[in-house]
Structures are given as structure tokens and as C-alpha cells.
Amino acid sequence: MHMTGPADGPPQFVGLGMADMSSGVHAFAALGYALYYREKTGVGQHIDMAMVDALYHMHEVNVQGYSMSGGQFIPSRSGSHHPLICPCGTFKGRRMDGGLGA
Numbered sequence: 001m002h003m004t005g006p007a008d009g010p011p012q013f014v015g016l017g018m019a020d021m022s023s024g025v026h027a028f029a030a031l032g033y034a035l036y037y038r039e040k041t042g043v044g045q046h047i048d049m050a051m052v053d054a055l056y057h058m059h060e061v062n063v064q065g066y067s068m069s070g071g072q073f074i075p076s077r078s079g080s081h082h083p084l085i086c087p088c089g090t091f092k093g094r095r096m097d098g099g100l101g102a
Contacts, residue, residue, distance in 0.1 A: 003062065006079040023054035061085075 005012035027049045034045035062075035065084055073084070081089035 003075060003077055005077050007077045009077070009079075011077070018058065019051035019055050022058065023049055023051040026054045 001011045001013060003011075004014055027047065030047045030049065034047055038044055061084055065073040066075060076083075079089075
């Protein structure tokens, strides 16, 4: 959560239960493969699913950016803009009726 929100503001909640949903999808896939393995081999499987493990692959570029830059890139909150990918962010534009967007 410390990576979410404006750089000069407090951390913000992501807004949805990513770990809850993702771990369920991961468990569903693991169950399917375990049943397939049992069908092919006759041997059962043990499934161990942790919510935090299901989140690991969801991190964006922060872990890789830090590792690949030898620690020169320090991930931080950047609001709706991204420090490594340009242009990326939220920008004002014209509304369909010609007025300025909010």
C-alpha cells in the first residue's frame, strides 16, 4: 500500500481485494492441474495456497527496476504517473462536448 497514492500524500488503499480474488483463481488453476495429474497418474496432489504468494507476480516494475538498475531506481509513490514509462499517466483532455475535462 505504501506504493499507492500521490508522491506528496499518504498511502492509499488499492480499492479491491486483489489477494482474495487472485488466490482464489490460483487455487482454481492448481485444483484443475491436480485433478488432471490424478487422472493421468492415479496420484493425488497437495495444494498449498497463500494469499501473499498469489500477489507476488502482480507487482509491476518496481522489483525488476530496482534489481536491474543495481539499486539506482528507488521505487516510490508517483500518483497517476509512472517514473519509468513515458508517457504514462492521467492527463486533462477535451470532453466530447468540447469543454475541458475534470
